[in-house]
Every structure is written in structure tokens, then in C-alpha cells.
Amino acid sequence: MSTDQSDEGRPNxxxxxxxxxxxxxxxxxGSKEGRLIYLRPADEKELGRVVAAxxxxxxxxxxxxxxxxxxxxxxxREGRCFPGRLLAETTGRAxxxxxxxxxxxxxxxxxxxxxxxxxSQARTKIQLGLESWEPVxxxxxxxxxxxxxxxxxxxxxxxxxxxxxxxxxEAEVVRAAAREIATWSxxxxxxxxxxxxxxxxxxxxxxxxxxxxxxxREPGREPPHQVLPILPGRExxxxxVQYYITEEAKKRLKSKGAQLGQTGSDLARRAxxxxxxxxxxxxxxxxxxxxxxxxxxxxxxxGKTSGFQVYLAVKTKRRVERAVARLxxxxxRGDRLGQLDVLQAAARLAIEAPDEKMRPPLPGASG
Numbered sequence: 001m002s003t004d005q006s007d008e009g010r011p012n013x014x015x016x017x018x019x020x021x022x023x024x025x026x027x028x029x030g031s032k033e034g035r036l037i038y039l040r041p042a043d044e045k046e047l048g049r050v051v052a053a054x055x056x057x058x059x060x061x062x063x064x065x066x067x068x069x070x071x072x073x074x075x076x077r078e079g080r081c082f083p084g085r086l087l088a089e090t091t092g093r094a095x096x097x098x099x100x101x102x103x104x105x106x107x108x109x110x111x112x113x114x115x116x117x118x119x120s121q122a123r124t125k126i127q128l129g130l131e132s133w134e135p136v137x138x139x140x141x142x143x144x145x146x147x148x149x150x151x152x153x154x155x156x157x158x159x160x161x162x163x164x165x166x167x168x169x170e171a172e173v174v175r176a177a178a179r180e181i182a183t184w185s186x187x188x189x190x191x192x193x194x195x196x197x198x199x200x201x202x203x204x205x206x207x208x209x210x211x212x213x214x215x216x217r218e219p220g221r222e223p224p225h226q227v228l229p230i231l232p233g234r235e236x237x238x239x240x241v242q243y244y245i246t247e248e249a250k251k252r253l254k255s256k257g258a259q260l261g262q263t264g265s266d267l268a269r270r271a272x273x274x275x276x277x278x279x280x281x282x283x284x285x286x287x288x289x290x291x292x293x294x295x296x297x298x299x300x301x302x303g304k305t306s307g308f309q310v311y312l313a314v315k316t317k318r319r320v321e322r323a324v325a326r327l328x329x330x331x332x333r334g335d336r337l338g339q340l341d342v343l344q345a346a347a348r349l350a351i352e353a354p355d356e357k358m359r360p361p362l363p364g365a366s367g
Contacts, residue, residue: 032129046182056360076139083146090172136170143168190364242307249296271350279323290345
């Protein structure tokens with residue numbers, strides 16, 4: 001089931017106010033191997049906007065990890081990327097990172113040209129931690145092989161257009177992921193390096209300004225990110241609601257969130273939108289789920305707000321209210337449902353749904 005991303009964004013620096021839930025650590029690598037990667041400043045800044053505006057991503061490295069594993073690497077593995085354009089946009093002296101190696105594997109000359117130094121200075125670095133870099137390295141080998149085969153074919157058959165004569169490394173793969181996300185965020189197409197029209201969006205300039213991005217947006221397309229507005233007199237966006245579930249359910253929700261690099265609140269918000277959409281599209285199915293009994297639920301305690309507190313977007317809160325009203329208007333309904341029933345069922349959905357359903361939608365994904 002697709003999710004609704006129209007109201008999920010969160011302002012930069014926003015944290016969950018619920019005392020029992022700590023943000024998921026991202027930069028403490030633990031078992032992850034961290035590597036230094038250089039990105040174009042404009043791309044890195046755009047990735048920061050995506051993180052700030054979309055719920056579920058805790059940092060730029062978290063966003064890149066998800067995008068690499070779920071989008072770019074599978075497309076490279078399946079041969080659904082244009083390797084020449086990808087490498088032309090991601091290779092250069094600055095791709096050496098901290099190692100000082102050139103893309104071809106040798107040491108960079110001590111006397112770099114002024115142009116090379118300027119390119120290197122026009123990059124910003126991030127530390128990216130992955131459980132294993134082997135999938136990224138395999139993708140890099142696949143891209144290198146694809147470019148070599150393309151070179152050989154052009155040598156035999158002839159063809160126009162220069163190819164990047166260099167070896168692809170893991171840094172180029174990561175930069176390609178960053179460029180795809182950033183281009184989409186500026187109003188371009190998703191999965192840029194799988195598009196035949198990629199050159200229309202990349203163009204001769206390597207640093208697209210926000211003004212250029214706005215002018216290139218498809219007709220009628222709104223900017224993809226909408227940050228939750230902060231209500232008058234409040235310090236943060238959204239409205240607090242209580243999900244009345246057992247302590248065991250809270251633990252399972254937060255544990256599942258941590259496994260997916262999120263918080264229990266992230267999962268509860270996403271599952272609430274999923275359930276609302278189910279009410280709108282398949283009300284009978286949604287009603288069965290909502291009215292099923294579960295040991296994960298508990299009744300509110302008199303005079304106490306002891307539920308699992310989550311902040312919902314105002315729009316989502318209104319959709320919950322409309323969903324309740326719609327279910328209660330169905331012919332033959334006996335006991336009336338309330339917001340409590342829908343939120344409890346949403347929390348159970350977050351716990352029981354497959355992990356893939358509860359991951360944050362990738363930039364450019366529909367719905």
C-alpha cells in the first residue's frame with residue numbers, strides 16, 4: 001500500500017518531545033565502516049532540505065544509505081542506468097576524497113592545476129557509514145565494466161560523444177545518489193541517471209541554483225517538500241495525539257523503528273496515514289482491521305495522559321477525524337467508533353506491517 005507524503009515533513013532540528021523515546025543515533029557508527037565522501041555543496045545542501053522536510057530520515061548519511069540500497073544500486077545491478085552520463089557527472093580530481101588517489105587509482109600529482117584545485121575546493125565532505133561497502137563497490141565495478149563495453153562498441157562501430165575514461169569507485173556511486181536526490185528535490189525527474197533526458201536537467205552547469213531549479217519544474221508541479229507549519233503560540237508543528245497501547249507494544253514499536261533507522265513516532269505517523277488511506281479506498285477492509293481485538297491495546301487511564309504521544313500534522317489529524325465519521329456512517333454500524341480506535345489500530349499496523357512498508361518513501365517515489 002502506498003503512503004501519503006503530502007504532510008509528513010518536519011522542520012530542521014525538530015526532535016520528539018516524548019520523554020520515553022530517544023532519537024535514533026546515526027553518526028555513532030558502531031559496526032558500520034565510515035568513509036569520507038566529497039559532495040558538491042549544492043547537492044549536500046539539497047539533501048539537507050530533504051532530511052528536514054521528510055519524516056523518517058535522521059540525517060544526510062541515513063538518507064544516502066536508504067537511497068543507495070533501495071534505489072540506485074539495484075538499478076545499476078540490473079543495467080538500468082546510463083553509465084557514461086553518471087560517470088561524467090561524478091568523476092574528477094575531487095573524487096579522491098581523503099585518500100589522495102585519482103579516479104584511475106594512481107596518486108594525484110603534487111602540482112595540481114588551478115582548475116583541479118578549484119574543483120576540489122568546490123566540494124564538501126561527509127562521513128558515510130555502511131554495514132558493508134561491498135554492494136557499493138560491486139556497483140562501481142559494474143559501472144566501470146559498462147563504460148568499457150561502451151568504449152569498445154564505439155571503437156568498433158563509431159559514435160558521437162566523449163566518454164569518461166576513468167575507473168569508477170565507491171565515491172562516484174555515492175555522489176550519483178546525491179545528485180539524483182538533489183535534482184529531484186529541485187523539481188527534476190526521479191531516478192535521474194535512468195532517464196534518457198538526463199542531460200536536459202544536468203546541463204552544462206554543475207551547480208544548479210535554486211532559481212534555475214524552480215524555473216525547470218514541470219508545469220503545475222509544486223515543490224516536493226512541505227515543512228509542517230508551526231501553529232501560533234507553539235514551538236513546533238503538528239498536534240499531539242495519544243496512542244493507547246500497552247508497554248509491550250511501545251517497546252515493540254520503538255524497537256522496530258530503531259531497526260529501520262527511525263523512531264516509534266515515525267512509524268506511528270506513517271501507519272496512521274496508511275490506515276486513513278485504507279479507509280478512503282477500502283473502507284470494509286479498514287473496518288475489519290480497526291474492530292479486531294488485540295492484546296496490544298489498553299484503555300485510557302482516568303485523568304492521565306499515559307498513552308504513546310505522537311505529533312501529527314494538522315492535515316493528518318483532520319483526516320483521522322473524517323475517517324472516523326466516514327466509518328460511523330456506514331449502514332448497519334452498531335457501536336460507534338472513535339479516534340481512539342483508529343489510532344490504536346494504526347499503532348498495531350505499524351508493529352505488524354512488513355518492514356518494507358514502514359520504511360520512509362524514497363525521494364521521487366510516487367505516493
